[in-house]
Amino acid sequence: MNYVEVSNLSKRFGQNTVFEGINLTIKQGEFVTLLGPSGCGKSTLLRCIAGLNDVDNGNIIVKGEDITHAAPQTRGIGMVFQSYALFPNMTVWDNIAFGLKMQKVSAADLKQQVDKVIELVELNGREQYYPHQLSGGQRQRVALARALVVKPRILLLDEPLSALDARIRKHLREQIRTIQKEMNLTTIFVTHDQEEALTMSDRIFLMNKGEIVQSGTAEEIYTQPASEFVASFMGNYN
Ligand code: ADP
Ligand code: MG
Numbered sequence: 001m002n003y004v005e006v007s008n009l010s011k012r013f014g015q016n017t018v019f020e021g022i023n024l025t026i027k028q029g030e031f032v033t034l035l036g037p038s039g040c041g042k043s044t045l046l047r048c049i050a051g052l053n054d055v056d057n058g059n060i061i062v063k064g065e066d067i068t069h070a071a072p073q074t075r076g077i078g079m080v081f082q083s084y085a086l087f088p089n090m091t092v093w094d095n096i097a098f099g100l101k102m103q104k105v106s107a108a109d110l111k112q113q114v115d116k117v118i119e120l121v122e123l124n125g126r127e128q129y130y131p132h133q134l135s136g137g138q139r140q141r142v143a144l145a146r147a148l149v150v151k152p153r154i155l156l157l158d159e160p161l162s163a164l165d166a167r168i169r170k171h172l173r174e175q176i177r178t179i180q181k182e183m184n185l186t187t188i189f190v191t192h193d194q195e196e197a198l199t200m201s202d203r204i205f206l207m208n209k210g211e212i213v214q215s216g217t218a219e220e221i222y223t224q225p226a227s228e229f230v231a232s233f234m235g236n237y238n
Helices: 042-050 092-102 107-120 136-148 166-183 194-200 218-223 228-233
Strands: 004-013 016-026 031-035 057-062 077-080 154-158 186-191 203-208 211-216
Touching: 004 042, 016 042, 016 057, 016 211, 031 042, 031 166, 031 194, 042 077, 042 154, 042 186, 077 136, 092 107, 092 136, 107 136, 136 166, 166 194, 186 194, 194 218, 203 218, 203 228, 211 218, 211 228
Parallel strands: 031 186, 031 203, 077 154, 154 186
Antiparallel strands: 004 016, 004 057, 203 211
């Protein structure tokens, strides 16, 4: 059974059609990547799934439930963006606890769950730091912890590594994958970086100009490009 089903999804801003008739399915625990050049519609598609953009047509089903028009906070989605979007005047611990506090969980559960994700993203010892005292990589780990602490059904990651330098990026790639597998967390990762997509994904949806032009495993996309666009985008001229 599919965990996520996006059917016939269309989105425009005024006269500008971003995409039309998008279809994709994702299995539970799968790590899929939306890959494509800047402006092809990756973020907009992700934001539609998160409920941050409304859709013009089509459906989004999660675990058999139609969430196409559900309020964002009821969708069971955790999201991390390229820019950290942390609360600058809150400590690491309070940033991470914020979403759970809104759910009014007991103080004991709050502490237990926040401490657990802090462990998971290896921020032990940094609980009382403020965002400005952290490196870029550490801030993204706070953002990740904040998304994970509410136990989302789906994790959405929009270019979370793009602002980081190469060495940290590589480490965080592995860390995200390890955590995602451990939690069996269904994840949609957005990137314009071919190497990131090839090394991280169970499956890749390659997009161009608002269309999914090919989907498959990294190996399939890399070794059997379905078009000249795919071949050239993946850097695979033979
Ligand atoms: P990507 O994430 O692949 O770089 P986006 O989804 O951000 O692409 O953008 C796809 C298209 O939608 C672009 O043409 C962009 O200008 C347009 N777009 C995105 N968000 C908005 C918005 N809020 N208002 C108007 N146009 C938008
Ligand atoms: Mg984007």
